[in-house]
Amino acid sequence: MDFELMANSFPKLLNAAVITLKLLSISLFVGLFIGLFFAILRLNKNIYINKFAYGYSYVFRGTPLLVQIFIIYFGLGQIEYFRSTFLWVIFKEPYWCAIIAFSLNTGAYTSEILRSAFQTIKPGIIEAGKSLGISKNIIFFKIQVPIAIRQSLPAYGNEIILMMKGTSLASTVTLMDLTGVAKYIISTTFKPIEVFIVAGGIYLFMTFIFHNLIKFLEKKYSF
C-alpha cells in the first residue's frame, strides 16, 4: 500500500468530485422536470400521449446508460448532417453530451417514480378538494403534487444515489470527473488499488450525505 500516493491524490480527487457534483446536480434538476412532464403525460387518458410517454421511459430504462452516452457522444458525432446543424455547438462538448444523457436517463426513472406516486393518491383526497369548490389546477399543484413528492422521496433518494454512481461514466467521454481523474493518476503511477480506494471513499461519503438528506426530508414531511 502506497499511503503517500493516497494522501497526494486525495486533494486532486476531491477537486474532481466538484465536477461530479456539478454533473449530478444539473442532470437531476433537468431530469426532475422531464420526469414530472412525462409523469403527467402518463396520467393522460389519450392513448397516443400515454404510449409516447411510456415508450420514452421504456427505452431509457431498458438500455444501459453507457450505451446512451456513447450513442449521444460518438454516435451523433458521426452523422455529417448533424454536425452542420446548430445543435452541434452543444453536442460538440463532452460536458453537455454527458448532461443530456444523464438528464434523459434520470428523467425516465423519475417519471416512473412520480407516476406511481400520483396513482397511489386516494381519490377521496381529490374529491374532498372538489367538494370544497377548489379549482382543478389548484388541486393538482397544491394537493396532488406535494403528496406525490412526499410519496416518492424514498424511491427518489435511491435514484439520486444511482445517478451519482452513473456519473462515473462521464469519464468515458473524456470528462475529468472523479473517476476520470482517478484513471489519469493511475495512468502515470500504475497503482489502481490505492487510487480507486480513495475515489471510492469519496463516492461513499457523497452517498452518506445524500442518504441522510433524504432521510431528514422524509421525517420532516411525514404524515
Place this chain on the structure above:
Amino acid sequence: MSIFKKIIFSVLLSLLVIGNVNADKIRIGTEGAYPPWNSKNEAGKLIGFEVELAYTLCRYIGQQCVIVEQDWDGMIPALIMRKFDAIMAGMSITAERQKAISFSQGYADEVASLAVMKGSSLEGLDTPAGINLTKPNAAAKKALKTLTAALAGKTVCVQTATIHQNFLDSGDVGKVNVRTYKTQDEVNLDLASGRCDAALAAAVAFSDYAEKSGKPVVLTGPTFSGGAFGNGVGVGIRKDDTELLKKFNAAINKARKNGDISRIATKWFGFDASM
C-alpha cells in the same frame, strides 16, 4: 473408495493437471486495438505484428504462449498483478514506465506524429520532417516553438496512459487542451467528427485508420522520437521476473539475426519498423 469420493478426487486431480499446463505457458498481454501493432479481425481473433512476433519469440524460447487481451489503461497494473507474464502491446520503453516494470531490449520502433483533418489550419506546418527529443538540436527546438504557437488553445486528443499523453503533459509544446480516450479508435472517431483540432499517436495508427475508413486524415508537423517518446518498443516484464527477461532478450537477438523481426514488421507495417 466411494463413487462420490472418486469423482471429487478425479476433479481435483484434473484441476491440478490443468493448472500445471497453464503454468508452463507464457501468458502475453496485448490490447488488440492498436493496428497494425495489435488488433482483432472480424472473427474477434487477435492479429497484428506483435501477435505474430510473440509466437515467433516463444518458439525461440521453447515454451508455449497464450495471448491475453487486456484494456490499455490497465495493462501495467494487470502485469504487476500477475494476470499475465509479459506485455507486447506497442508499449514504448520510457523512464516513467521503467519505475514500475522492466523492459526487454526494443524489438521495433515507431515515430509519433500529429494528425489533422484535411483542410485544417494546422496542415502544412513549417517544421523539419522529424525531430529527436533526446538531445534536441536547434532545429528541433525551433520546431517545438512553431508547434507551441500553432497549438495554443487547441484541443489535442490522445489515448490515455501513452507516451503521446506524457509528451503533451510535459509542456514541451506549451499549454494545450489535452483530451484523453480509452482507445485509439475513439481518438480517431473524435478527430473525424471535429471535436479534436488535432490528435497525436503513432504515425502508422493514423495512416492505418485513413486507409481503412477512407476519411481524409493527414499527418502534420514533424515526426517525434526520443525524449518522452521513449526508446523503441519492448516486451514489458515484472521487475522480479529476471529469468523471463533473459529469455526474451535472447529470443529477440535470435529473431533479429534470422531476419524474423524485419520480415514480420514489413508484412504488417509496409516498411521495416524493426530495431
